[in-house]
Amino acid sequence: MRVPKFWISCSTLVAIAISSEGIAVGQVIPINATSPKIELNGTSGGAKKDASCAGFIAETPNHTIQVADDVNLTFTLKSAGQPALLIRSNSGNDFCVAADSFSEGEVKVPGRWRKGAYQIYVGDRANGRHSYTLAITRN
Numbered sequence: 603m604r605v606p607k608f609w610i611s612c613s614t615l616v617a618i619a620i621s622s623e624g625i626a627v628g629q630v631i632p633i634n635a636t637s638p639k640i641e642l643n644g645t646s647g648g649a650k651k652d653a654s655c656a657g658f659i660a661e662t663p664n665h666t667i668q669v670a671d672d673v674n675l676t677f678t679l680k681s682a683g684q685p686a687l688l689i690r691s692n693s694g695n696d697f698c699v700a701a702d703s704f705s706e707g708e709v710k711v712p713g714r715w716r717k718g719a720y721q722i723y724v725g726d727r728a729n730g731r732h733s734y735t736l737a738i739t740r741n
Contacts, residue, residue: 630719633738634670642736646681647726655698656688657727663690665722667738669715674741677722679709681734684727687711692719700727712741 631640648660669675679687679701686700687709693716701709724734 629666631665631667631738632670633667633673633675635673635740637740639740640738642738644724644734644736645731646683646685646724646734647729647731648723652688652698652723652725654688654696655700655727656686656723656725657684657700658729659688659723659725663721664724665736667720667722669717669720672714672716674713675715676710676712676737676739676741678711678737678739679724679734680736681707681724681726682732683707683730685709685732685734686725686727687736688723688725690721690723691716 631642633640642665644664647658650659650661651657652659677687677689679685684701685707686698689697689711691697697711697713699709699711701707722736724736726732
């Protein structure tokens with residue numbers, strides 16, 4: 603069955619429009635070289651024990667981003683507890699950074715991100731469940 607072109611363009615516009623006001627969990631978030639700051643909210647932790655630094659994470663990613671072009675981005679996570687940010691690329695690379703005792707629950711991950719899909723997990727090393735805010739900004 604063919605999907606009308608209107609619906610394809612409409613779904614893309616909806617994703618872009620929602621990104622400035624809040625994005626539903628599970629929705630793919632498009633990012634390119636001109637994307638505005640994106641703020642995501644959710645609850646950290648989960649039932650799955652991660653072997654890397656993330657501690658306990660959800661079974662599915664908290665968020666998924668699709669980077670359209672190679673771009674410099676900074677991920678800034680703020681949460682109570684012992685938060686950790688795990689970013690999995692479609693090429694199989696994992697980037698995991700945990701808050702330390704000096705960061706007051708803030709994790710920053712700057713870098714050059716290549717075109718592709720990334721799954722984002724917000725974990726908690728002490729198996730807690732806390733509200734978080736994750737900001738993704740261009741730099």
